[in-house]
Amino acid sequence: MNKLETKKSKELFEETKNYLVDGVASSFQKSKYEEYPICLERGNGSKVYDVDGNEYIDYIGAFGPALLGYSPNVINKAVSEQLEKGSHFAATTLDLCRLSKKLTEIIPCAEKVSFQSSGTEANMHAFRIARAYTGKKKIIKFEGQYHGWSDEEKVTIDADYINELGPRENPKKILHSKGQRGEAVDDIIILPWNDLKILEDVLKSNSSEIAAIITEPIMCDSGPILPKKGYLQGIRELSKKYNVVLIFDEVITGFRVALGGAQEYYRITPDIAVFAKAVASGYPLSVVAGTKEIMESGVHASGTFNANPISVAAALATIETLENNEIYDRFDILGRKFTEGLRELGEKYNVKLFSDRIRSICMLIFGMNSSPKDFRDYIENADIELYEKFVNKAKEYGVRFTSRRGRIYLSTEHNEDDIIRTLKVVEQVFYELFIVH
16 A cells, blocks of 8 residues: 655645745644645545645545535536626525525524524624523533634633643633633633533522523534433533523534434434534535524624525535435445444454444544543543544545544545545554554
């Protein structure tokens, strides 16, 4: 098995650093474990191609949006037709009316919707709605969960060591960027996830000040980490008991685990949900959905590019495609084949690992043989360094995985041949890491 040459990617990165801060447009585009990022030229289906002409089986999925694969014909057709009519009007369109109605039909919590362009903006909007509705300010957020990059949102999204997090009953607020205002997180309460007792203790003492609880229904940004049995139902019951708005951040899970999101999959309906990423198959669109009473709290959406016609056309085409229920059955089949293959290779090479899947989201964690209980368990016991070595070596053989986070995205374009080829690469990497090393 031959390693790929990426000389042009390295040269372009060195040149681009002269003009572009950090040499990338987003911190997500280059891992701190990489010397340089791969420079991509195009994508098609389940594959992407770099400037050196190398082909990669891709499981990064553009960090989530590429649920239908890269350059899907159905999306290209919808977008091309809209381009001929106009790319942006900053006005209501017939398609916007159609999309709004459709979203209320497929998302369980959606009686009314509102639009933004990114997950960060949508979560900011959801925070404001919850505060307007309740008249309270504080919001509970969980350790290791990412809800955007604004000053208020980007807090305790990561940690290198468990002691950075502080006491379990009273975690620290960790800021992650220079220039981030400490006072911006005064109204954020950080708690460990998957722990109903601590959550209720805090609600019992502070419910008169707490406007909302925000959570990923499946903790995808770190781990991923699955909710304990009964945990989501427990949050739902506690939020009602203490008159607190429950927000599901479905930026990742929306459309990926079910058309109606994780709330449909788990049959737990929040008060508000935020969808983004896969909603428009690579075009910028995010949705805030919720009950009529809460959504009509007097908070109005602003933004020049909100629900622009191109993104709306892409979203309608995406939904129409995903309404074929066989797609999610196929994700189950592919995901099972992939994760069972990873576990078998772990046994063969005596590698301790956890691998599981929910529809189009698969997960891989080294150093553990079951889902982490929470972010602290993940930080303390997952072998993140080994995972990074694995990711970098797999890339050398033409398979792209997400750095640090053991999150693996399938698309409708992945097939059994992709899985077979990928498992062969994984075996080669395991051989080099654990036999040759």
